[in-house]
Amino acid sequence: MGDVALDVRDLRKAFGGVHAVDGCSFAVPRGRISGLIGPNGSGKTTTFNLLTGVVRPDAGQVLYGSTDLAGLKPHQIFRLGITRTFQLTRVFREMTVLENMLSVVGLGVPDRAARARAEELLALVNLTTLRGEYGGRLSYGQQKLLEFARALMTDPELILLDEPAAGVNRTLLQHLLDHIHRLQERGKTILIVEHDMSVIMNHCERVFVMDAGVTIAEGLPAEIRRDARVIDAYFGRRRQA
């Protein structure tokens, strides 16, 4: 296997009697854009929560270089250069857009550089004119964009994006995807959970598929599109053509 940024081995998590993640394994290639797909309720978001310390795994390993992330706290994982966005956004509702961006200052971003960087990223996501607006007043789509921009403030090595396209206008989405490619060209690793298949099929080099808490398939987008198990579990037969 080539250079691996994140090696997930037999990860498990149960909530009460529900085995949300039930032996999930996959290896995210370094410096590439990868996708994680699967039906609603298949365990994708729980997997993200396990990778970022939001939820503690019952069993399994998450190897980032020689470090096992399993059991580490979110801020410890963040300091290792890993950042994420959330499906349901986590912006600070009573802070302004710019304050949200600068909230990561002190977490490794120097104060002087931070403001310029924040303005640059806000321009990227078309939020410049709203920089003085409270986070809680933004629409859902705008909160997604703010969170995306904020996630890039620390210049992370590994970026986990949970449904970045959901609620985002398609033209703006193209700009975000262009930016994600520029990050990848600079050597960053990106893992995207997404239901928008144009994002997965056109932008990911490797795709992992989850169903009922386990990885059922992985491969190139073209291979995944033809995989009978994936078609049954996820695409539905109409998309087979």
Place this chain on the structure above:
Amino acid sequence: MALLELRGVDAAYGPIQILHGVSLHVDPGEVVAVIGPNGAGKSTTFKVVMGLVTRLGGEIVFDGRSLVGERPHRVLGRGLGYVPQGRVVFTTMTVAENLEIGAYLERDRAKIRVAMDEVFALFPRLAERRRQLAGSMSGGEQQMLAMGRALMMRPRMMMLDEPSLGLSPRFVDELFDTIVALARGGLTVMLVEQNAARALEIADRGYVLELGRNRFEGAGRDLLADAEVRQLYLGGAATA
């Protein structure tokens, strides 16, 4: 005559004005899509119709009578259903309980039963899961439940705010099939979608909003084919 008409509507959240003179109409039996960039005022348009945000000016007429000053439950009672963004269901209640709540304005038990049977016929999966807690269902099933709950009042018209948000491709296909089936059955539909190309495919007409103002309007297929609309709002993608 239009079933729903907005004329020059201004609306605000607190001190911040979001809508600046938005006008649109939906004729009986039509499917109308509202699209536009993030922050265009699409969700706010629905909320001002329902009486959920402050209307500063303009007229809103449903079925020949003004909706101005009406409380949300009164709007609902007049036959206008609303499914907000983000699969808002009561997670610690069962499917059947969620549906019953949808009919809370209806006193006649027999009518509630008929409405529930209709919802179950439309969404057989909800019938299978009627005693299951809503929070334990998948995202696609919760979206079905949110729509089913709005149908319990047997509305003449429904407003759907990003119904496909966060749903897997298979569920998105099913969802759009369901919307088309409801429309064929006589329900008038207005929907907001960031999956705008998909929405315009099933829509009779569409409106493009930008920064709280009307920008374009036209037949769904004309908007889909319009080079500027494609470039500005549909990601510039080739025709599917």
